[in-house]
Amino acid sequence: MSMYNLNSINPLDKIRLTNGIDELKNSFIKLIKTNNGEAVNLLNAENLHFPTLFLLKIEIDNLNIFDNLNLRNRTAIELTNQILEKNKKSSINKYVSSDLAQIAYSVLKWIFDTGFYDDGLSNEYDEVLDITAILLIKIYKDQTILPIIADMIFDRNRKGLFNHNLVWAFFESKDPNSLIMIANRLLSTEAKDVELASKLLSFIPGIEKNNNASKEKKYTSFLNWLEENNPFLYSTGQSLQQVNRPITYVIDLGAKYLNEYVASDTGKTLKSFTYKEAKLLNEFSKLDNDTKLLLANFSSMLYQKDRNQWNKWIHYPIKEQIRIAKSMMGGEQ
Known part of the structure; x- marks a missing residue:
C-alpha cells in the first residue's frame, strides 16, 4: 500500500513517482528557470516527501537556491551531508547536541516518516535512513519507529540488502x-x-542455532521465555x-533469584538491596552457573505461585534453598 495520498501529493513527488528521477530533475530545473518562486514553494511545501529533496540536492546546490x-x-540537507561525510560521528553529535537539537529531531522524524517507503533508492539514501533511525532511537529515544524498522530489516533481508545498521x-x-x-x-x-x-x-x-523445532514451537518457546x-x-x-x-539480552539471574526488576537499558535493579538481600546475593554469586539457574528459576516460579511460601524459602540458608529447589524441580533448570 502506498503512503502517498494522490489527492494531496506534492507535484514534485508526483513527477518522481510517475515519471522517474531524471524527469524530476529536468522538470525542476525548467521550473526554476521559468518560475523560481513556484519551484522554491513546492520544495518548501509541507507535503513534500524527503526522497524528492534528497534527489534534488545537487540541483539545489548548482542553482544556488539553498538559502531560499x-x-x-x-x-535536512545539512544533516544528510553530515551523515554522508567520513567524519560523520563528530559532526552529527555536534549538531544534535546543540541548541537546534529539537529542530534536528523534528527534521530527522520527517526524513524517516516520509522517507522509509523509498528504502532501497540508493546506497547513500539507505545510509541516510539507517543513521536517521539510529539517531532517533539512540539519541531521542523514539520507539514509535520500531515497527517500521522491523519491516525494513526483513524486507532488506529478503532482497539480500545490507541491514546490519538497522538491526543495531x-x-x-x-x-x-x-x-x-x-x-x-518466526x-x-x-x-x-x-x-x-x-x-x-x-x-x-x-x-538456538541448529534447533530443528517447528517455527510454531520456536514461537511458543519465545513467548514462554519472555x-x-x-x-x-x-x-x-x-x-x-x-x-x-x-546475544542482545541476558537474564540477571541474581535479580530473578530475588524477584527484583531490572532496568533493561542499564541492567541495574530498580531499587536498592537491603542488607539481607545483599548478603543473599553475595552467597548466590559464588555458586556455579547451573545452580544459579536452578535457584533463579525455582525462586521465580515459587514467587508467582505462592508469595508466602517464597518468603519462607528465601530466608532459609542457601544450602537448604538448593535442596528444596532440587527436590521440587528434580534438578530441572
Missing part, C-alpha cells in the same frame, strides 16, 4: 518487549523471514557488526 529553502529543508538501531531501543516484532516473523510464510528471526533470537532457549524473564532482562549492546549471532 525553509528551515526543515536546510536542516532496532536493538538500541533496549526494550525486551520489542523482541515480539522479531518473533512474529510464523512467516517466507523462509528468509523465519531464518533471520531465528538467527536474531538464537540466544533464547528453544531457538513472559518468565522480561522483568529481569537487560541489553548487552551486542550487534551483528560484532558477532554473527549477537
Whole structure:
C-alpha cells in the first residue's frame, strides 16, 4: 500500500513517482528557470516527501537556491551531508547536541516518516535512513519507529540488502518487549523471514542455532521465555557488526533469584538491596552457573505461585534453598 495520498501529493513527488528521477530533475530545473518562486514553494511545501529533496540536492546546490529553502529543508540537507561525510560521528553529535537539537529531531522524524517507503533508492539514501533511525532511537529515544524498522530489516533481508545498521538501531531501543516484532516473523510464510528471526533470537532457549523445532514451537518457546524473564532482562549492546549471532539480552539471574526488576537499558535493579538481600546475593554469586539457574528459576516460579511460601524459602540458608529447589524441580533448570 502506498503512503502517498494522490489527492494531496506534492507535484514534485508526483513527477518522481510517475515519471522517474531524471524527469524530476529536468522538470525542476525548467521550473526554476521559468518560475523560481513556484519551484522554491513546492520544495518548501509541507507535503513534500524527503526522497524528492534528497534527489534534488545537487540541483539545489548548482542553482544556488539553498538559502531560499525553509528551515526543515536546510536542516535536512545539512544533516544528510553530515551523515554522508567520513567524519560523520563528530559532526552529527555536534549538531544534535546543540541548541537546534529539537529542530534536528523534528527534521530527522520527517526524513524517516516520509522517507522509509523509498528504502532501497540508493546506497547513500539507505545510509541516510539507517543513521536517521539510529539517531532517533539512540539519541531521542523514539520507539514509535520500531515497527517500521522491523519491516525494513526483513524486507532488506529478503532482497539480500545490507541491514546490519538497522538491526543495531532496532536493538538500541533496549526494550525486551520489542523482541515480539522479531518473533512474529518466526510464523512467516517466507523462509528468509523465519531464518533471520531465528538467527536474531538464537540466544533464547528453544531457538538456538541448529534447533530443528517447528517455527510454531520456536514461537511458543519465545513467548514462554519472555513472559518468565522480561522483568529481569537487560541489553548487552551486542550487534551483528560484532558477532554473527549477537546475544542482545541476558537474564540477571541474581535479580530473578530475588524477584527484583531490572532496568533493561542499564541492567541495574530498580531499587536498592537491603542488607539481607545483599548478603543473599553475595552467597548466590559464588555458586556455579547451573545452580544459579536452578535457584533463579525455582525462586521465580515459587514467587508467582505462592508469595508466602517464597518468603519462607528465601530466608532459609542457601544450602537448604538448593535442596528444596532440587527436590521440587528434580534438578530441572
